[in-house]
Amino acid sequence: MRDLDALDRRLIELLSREPRIGVLECSRRLGVARGTVQARLDRLQARGVIRGFGPDIDPAALGYTVTAFATLEIRQGRGRDVRAHLARIPEVLEMHTITGAGDMLCRIVARSNSDLQRVIDRVVDFDGIVRTSTVIALENPIPYRVLPLVTQDGKGLATPRDAARPQGEG
Structure with a gap:
């Protein structure tokens, strides 16, 4: 996981689940300062990890x-x-x-x-x-997803929180 730490992964996971959440609410839920969340978002965007916040259209x-x-x-x-x-x-x-x-x-x-x-x-x-x-295509049982790549522990293993989550979410 190229330079993604636990906070980056938690931030990306939170934004993936609730894309309309604000920076202030992210900081509250993650237990870090607003400036930390904003700096992390800016860095993740600059590196191309986060490409956008637009609606996911079906x-x-x-x-x-x-x-x-x-x-x-x-x-x-x-x-x-x-x-x-x-x-x-x-x-x-x-x-x-x-x-x-x-x-x-x-x-x-x-x-x-x-x-x-x-x-x-x-x-x-x-x-x-x-x-x-x-x-x-007849069916799409696993829609396009990236979040499982983010939430793994860096060794290719899902974190305990991922193991409890039903497949297909995220």
Whole structure:
């Protein structure tokens, strides 16, 4: 755990569970001075550990009930252009360059299976994309999470508080 101490972990855990809590209330609950909490937050943000405090938005609640993953094969030397193309498609939630059978992996959403075809058509409507393979996610039993990485003790072991917490929380 690169330079995260117990207070950093407790602060991140508190903010993850209650993102709208203020600095003063954080300091009260953690039993430290307000200035200490603010300094820790500033440092964690500067280091990129905490990237933001925005709302966690569920695409399904916005009507995008289908999630799929598309593996893309791209023409050599066209990576930058393909990235720019994908960035213009709102339904492309994230893109990773990968090793293996493809070059890029995208998480995409759509309003329905037929709408997914529209999104895929838009994704592949670019000269730099040679081939795509798409799979539809049926369920998401472990949603994206980072908190378990923060709350482990630095040796890859969950803290006693984590062991008592049901899986899927955090």
